[in-house]
Amino acid sequence: MEFRNLMKTPWLAAWMLILLVHPAIAADLRFSNFTNTVVIYTDESMPYWQTADGRRFQVAPRIIVRTHADNSPPLERAHPAINRIQPLFQLGQTHLYLLEIDARPDNLQTVLNALEARPEVAWAQPDLLQQRTPAHASHGVTGGRNTALPALRLNWPVLQQHNRGQGIRIAIIDDGIDLTHPALRQTKVAFAYDIGQRQLDASPQLAADTHGTRVAGVLFAATEGLDQPGLVPDAELIAIRQPDTWTSNTLLAFHLAQLAGADIINCSWHSHGLLQPVADAVSALAQYGRDGRGTAVVFAAGNQGQRITATSSEAAIDAAIVVGMNSPHSNFGPSVDLVLTAAPMRSTAVDGGFAPIGGTSLASSQVTAALALLLARDPRQDLTALLSALQQGASHD
Structure with missing residues (x-):
């Protein structure tokens, strides 16, 4: 691409x-x-x-x-x-x-x-x-898994008991989001930008731009046409279209998310190698974002069934929240913070219809939503407390 x-x-x-x-x-x-x-x-x-x-x-x-x-x-x-x-x-x-x-x-x-x-x-x-892989892509499965981590199920009735993400800003850095979709028209958009086109519009531009709209549906979609509505429909969206992996463009995407006030940044993708500029930016967001409490940068582990090594992808960043799936397709390794059990679901698609989403793209999107719900409950939490609250509130498979 x-x-x-x-x-x-x-x-x-x-x-x-x-x-x-x-x-x-x-x-x-x-x-x-x-x-x-x-x-x-x-x-x-x-x-x-x-x-x-x-x-x-x-x-x-x-x-x-x-x-x-x-x-x-x-x-x-x-x-x-x-x-x-x-x-x-x-x-x-x-x-x-x-x-x-x-x-x-x-x-x-x-x-x-x-x-x-x-x-x-x-x-x-x-x-x-370099080459980028959307986290829903699956190939080269080796059959490894995160045996050191329990598989978690998120308790949505409890998480959504008091709010639907009010007051929280979620940035999605992906290949574009079709906000004209009937199920996404009500989304509260705080900021939208296309890194490649340098314009204030994050709409998909190419036939391959399908992934970001599915991620957005997990978080923001209305109930029309879906078995499960968006998990945080009252949160605000920062939509950033960044369809390539030029290091400079990735850094600009993170910089704009920070300037737009992102509390959580969703990155349901990975490249084929981790470069130090990207790792340094994510580490800075985790340390200094949200006035020193830390911006949560959520990366999908990926679905190649392979071990994540020190520089194999952005999923190796220690400061990121890296999410795997309870599946032999999920990438695994010591940098993975959470492993979710979640069934594939239908989400919004760029043609105005619906398409499936699963794997670590779904898992990282759901963790993004859970963090937003917990943060809306208590915005003073730092990243350590936030991640601990998520783990304690989930059930183990």
Whole structure:
């Protein structure tokens, strides 16, 4: 989904022209990701970059930098190829910037090296596009499970006894939400934005944009046409369409969710690798969001039946609330916080009809709703207390 129409992008067309002018050039790019050195390479036969184990990327003439403090002006002097610097994500002690550089194949590594040598720079990475998997996708099942965690059933009559999410803002970062659907028209929309189109509208734009509307239905749908209505119809929605995995766009999505006042951020998807800029942003939200009480960032574990390793996906982020499903399809590992038992259900679809949702997409959406209900009951709770209250109020299978 991410690689479509890329040649319509001016910077990529320019880059490919450079490669055509200089044929038979092989190149590699090295950068730090947590404590590891990542090496990606390309040559004239490949329209992409890849790692030795076959993970593929697109690379832009942009660099993401974290500084130890708010030190954007000195970065301009790091290298003459830097054309523009803009703040990308700012929260607490986390200061992330996007640097645009001259689009020459040798500039990226040179500028990365220059930035990493500066004392005010914590790390620097190229802006990357990698493959994303919606959490409802299921393949490659290995049959593992979270044996260390009990499978929980959420008690909705008790959770919904006093409220339906009043006063809570939930951000859904996904591939677009069809708010013209009859069952979603009553949704209280606090903010909507399309990261790709840079416009104040999070409507689906492509045929593949189906996932976000289903997630929204679990949370906000009216009863018409559904066996089960939305779980938190009185909460407010922050709808953010972010259909690709450019690191800079993902960071912008989190930044906008924070600025719009999100109490909870739902991410029912994962990429094929965890990058440090995303992990740092999620950690900052969990530490500094909601005036220091912590914004809950909920990630689906994924449905490949595989162990989550330290950098395998966003589901490895310690500061996130990672939700698995009581199923052999669910990904598993020490970063998973909750495992739910929940039957697949019908939810809203982009054609005005209804479609099934299940797996960890459903589980993470339901946990998002449960957290909203608990937070509406007592908005002063921090993340630790909130997660504890959810676990204590659920029954064990």
